[in-house]
Amino acid sequence: MPEPETTGSRVTPPRLPQWLSRAMEPLPLAPLQPVLALMLARIGRAHPDLYDRLGEHAEKRFGLDPTDLPFSFVLEPRPGRPLVRAVRVLPGGLDASIRGPLAGLIGMAEGTLDGDALFFSRVLWVEGDVAASLALRNAIDDARIDFGKVLLGGLGPVGARLAEVARARMRTLPGVGGQPWN
């Protein structure tokens, strides 16, 4: 088989340092829940167009798994009564889950990283209902939410530190990320 004519270097996923993940492991999740709920409600009110784009997929249950954090999120966008909660391990019965390093998930949500490119480089991975995941990605991409700020700002000092580390790592990525291709 003829080979493609150019091949780029792969995108290296920026990951949070393990000490940070370990440091967060013993933290209780309970105090997080109301904060997450508040943030989600705020996003839903500020970006009603999100639901038009999500369409039928607004009723689905999504798992968001930052692979370099010791916890994950379950998201149910449902118009008018959105739900999000932090969990230690993603439960069964989710419609779709998106896995990847926090910086990748945030970068995609904020529109600074391209989801398909992250997928091609295997930084992000999707399980379950691929159409629902795409709808969620596209709806969020169009909404232009400052996701990092909203999501991590609610976590208090640890969140602020997380956001800072994640951003610092992302800044090293040109466009989609990784080293310069040549």
Next chain:
Amino acid sequence: MELICPAGTPASLEAAVEAGADAVYCGFRDETNARNFPGLNFSREELRKSIAFAHRRGVKVLVAINTFARAGSFGLWQAAIDDAVAAGADALILADLATLDYAARHHPAQRLHVSVQAGAANPDAIRFYVESFGARRVVLPRVLNVAEIASIVRESACETEVFVFGGLCVMEEGRCSLSSYATGKSPNMNGVCSPASHVAYAEREGQIVSTLGGFTINSFGKDESAGYPTLCKGRFVTPKSSGYIFEEPVSLDAAVMLPALRDAGVTAFKIEGRQRGRAYIAEVVRSFRRILAEIDQGRSAPPAGLAAMAEGQASTVGAYRKSWR
């Protein structure tokens, strides 16, 4: 030389305008356009606002209504045409004889472009579209090399537009039913190819296995670059070979061909990717704007350097070089 850029959402359209697009193409949120993907595309209101935004910035908006109308439901396609014209579209991108004929009769002043989905691959076919519908531009299928394009331009009474970056159909566009054979959904009828709703990923013996409509399409090692789960870029087995028998997961990057395509007389260069995020649009458009500026100043075309954006993280100049065949 015009740079034609994709937009799947109003946010992407703005990103394309900011990054230096001369024109942006987009479509309605239904099966009238060939990127009818979940969460994408424009409502009527969004299109009106986006066209107004683009026009304030001196950028054109081309509206793709480039699927083939469903028998018995032509009204949906007629309404899309009427509404795009009313919203102030600078051109309509059409593929179907039915939509071309309707637009030419009912909106004779509207600029019409022949979509790549029409598969107009030679000067005679192009002449048919120009004479029958007054088409002003044809988007050429990705099956032609530069010499063939040059001869088409010489013989044709309308402008030509070619793809220079992004997804690469290896089959002639508009004449491929591979997707509907596996899933029941086709580019021509439903505006989707290998739709996400029919894709599944599973882990099997340490490999990630992708399936489409129940058919295994590929199997990736842990660290191997991935592509879209499209049929023509999957791994299969024939008695003579196995692997990527149609095409590798690869996308088109014709940046190095831009001077040759310009010399061939091509009017507009098109970037594929209405399904991509704002980050892709901004980076790819900016990069091509820069390359076109370099070429304008007589410097040689540098590679786009966008391999990280590409499917399978690899790119090809595709059919523009004859050896591809």
Next chain:
Amino acid sequence: MQLTLGPVLYHWSPERWRDFYYRMADEAQIDVVVVGETVCSKRAPFKQDYLPAVIERLEGAGKRVLHASLILVSLPRERRQTRELMQVAEAEVEINDLTCLASLGERPFAVGPFVNVYNEAAAGFLAARGATRICLPPELPLPAVAAIAAAVPQLAIEVFAFGKVPLAISARCYHARAHRLTKDNCRFVCENDPDGMSVKTLDGAGFLSVNGVQTLSDSCASLLCDLPALGRAGVASLRLSPQCCDMVAVARLFRDVVDERIDPREAEGRLGEIYPEVPFSNGFLHGAPGHNRIDAGGGRPGELR
């Protein structure tokens, strides 16, 4: 209901090709026969010498002969061949690309399954240009077929009723690619696969077949069980696409079902004996994935009753 024998899509040896048509002329109950190379312009010269005799034999046997054009026309040679075909005054042509309309003039013509006619407006446009019959694209579902047939009654509407389903055409030759050859120096390796080269999934499931620049299904379309519904939908003709099996027997079977001499399900059982070890499909007509085989009642076999 007429029966049309579609063009041989594969690269059969010239003698095999000629003898096939001789036998079809002499023995098959077929109304219309489409001849000519539609897939690859490099193959056309091989048949050129036998073509006049084949046409004479077919016409002598009372068959109406249509001359098919190439599906994908891009090279200068292909344009010239296409233009010349359109200007042969005595030949009735079946166009497989709109390229043909540029040089066809005012003559009546037939439309092959590779022209995108998805709706009544497109069919009406072609009828106004002189189309007399249209073989619809194989992926069209029954309601679309019925809507087109009802809206443009002056056209004879045909559907792809038997054969591996043509699914895609490319500038790239996948036969050559599989043999690690270039298209320009292909050594005509496609001749080794007179019924297509099988393409299986990594699990070994049959999926597609490759015929040079064309990709077809692995399964073979059979609309035998759908013939009553097609009749009600106003379909005027059934296309039988030549495969490596007894096409005279295939034609007889379709004729018998059309004339209600044999039950469709029993006929499909017999079809399995005529063309063994190939799965049958009719999913496209039912708006389902094309590879599906769906009972004429609407559900899959087993779901029904």
